[in-house]
Amino acid sequence: MFASKRLSKELSKLHDKLPPGISLICADDLKEWLMDIRVIDTNPLYQDEVYRLKFVFSQSYPIEAPEVVFVKDDEHPIPWHPHIYSNGIICLDLLDRQGWSPVHNVESVCVSLQSMLTSNTKKERPPGDENFVKYNKQRPRDISFVFHDNQV
Amino acid sequence: MPPGNEYAAEQLKTQGNAHFKNGEYESAESYYGQAIQKNSKNPLLFTNRANARLKLEKWEDVINDCLRSIELLEENMKAYFYLAQAQIAINHPNEALSSALRAYELCTQSAQQTSNAATISALVLKCKKAKWDIRERERIRRRADLLSDLDASLEVSYKKEADDIEARIEAGDIGNVEGIEEKKELRAEWEKKRDDLRTAFALSDPQMLGKREVPDYLVDGITFEIMHDPVVTKNGRSYERATLIEHLKRNPTDPLTRESLTVAELRPNIALKEACTEFMEENSGWVYDCEDGETDHDTRWAHLSSS
Structure with a gap:
């Protein structure tokens, strides 16, 4: 019930100022936004690439986590990461029902993803990526991920 | 019976x-x-x-x-x-x-405070706004009266002096050209005074001054809105009671530290509440406008309907 008010406030803050490497692409309504992120250090895995994120908000945002996935198109690949499936679905505790907290926001999620990429050194997909991508019909928020390692 | x-x-x-x-x-x-x-x-x-x-x-x-x-x-x-x-x-x-x-x-x-709190909070704000609106209308009317009185008296004294000049021309005390010149100056002087007066009123209107922004320390970290009944958690952070309860219903942890947290552990933050109230009283016009939002009244109150 607070979603639209809170999102319009977040939006005006985003228009004001954004951290380096993060930009707002599209926020035509208060349901679905597109954000672009790129890493700002020299991690060779991600140089010269820009990744596009899609945020989908429910009516209960920010009490409920937004649904956040990478989207792929001609200019935007899906970044290599052992917690990012090749269809763009992200396995990050912050975005999970239990790990989410309403004090997070669109900007802080982008920053977390940025630093998740920055600190990664493995050009890998999660184990079972091929099967997951092929058979998964669930929406990201309904999947219960097992957070098996906290190192990456 | x-x-x-x-x-x-x-x-x-x-x-x-x-x-x-x-x-x-x-x-x-x-x-x-x-x-x-x-x-x-x-x-x-x-x-x-x-x-x-x-x-x-x-x-x-x-x-x-x-x-x-x-x-x-x-x-x-x-x-x-x-x-x-x-x-x-x-x-x-x-x-x-x-x-x-x-x-x-x-x-x-x-015992089951929960979801109704947010709805009733919204109504409390609406009432406060209605109350403020009435006060504000009064205030503007009073100010407008004062402004128009002063405006009128400036005009009266200008007309009087202009008539004096007219009379002196009639009586032959001053020449026609001279008189017209004097009237022109008089008019310019009056117009300037009138504009200054209006500017002064416009400037002294608090609505014109200051940034329209609620300071962060009065804002609930969940809704990003000014709080009206802040409660403090174990780590000293404050949130709006209604929204924090909404969160605790789903996840009984502190939003920031993730330590366990229950409704019973919340304490009202009385000083902060007073600071919020004071800020709202001074800035109500626009603060309440932000509060109002586009919430659909019917869905908002649906859960309170008959039982």
């Missing part, structure tokens, strides 16, 4: 609820009315009828029903909630505010 009447009233109420649910408020009102004739001692029958009458916008009847319901049951959140809505509709914001505050108080005291 003859035996069986209580049962009959209960039956009629159930029918009333069914009609209410279908949006047939007039027949719901009439079923509740019949139920009340059978059993006039049940406060719920009055609040249900009040709710139907709210939909029908029969404000005076809503108020009567609520007052009768409160007579039967003093700690009556719903009755105060409907009462406040009717009072605000008939433009009695002071009464509405005290009813809404009473509803809020009862709601936060009750």
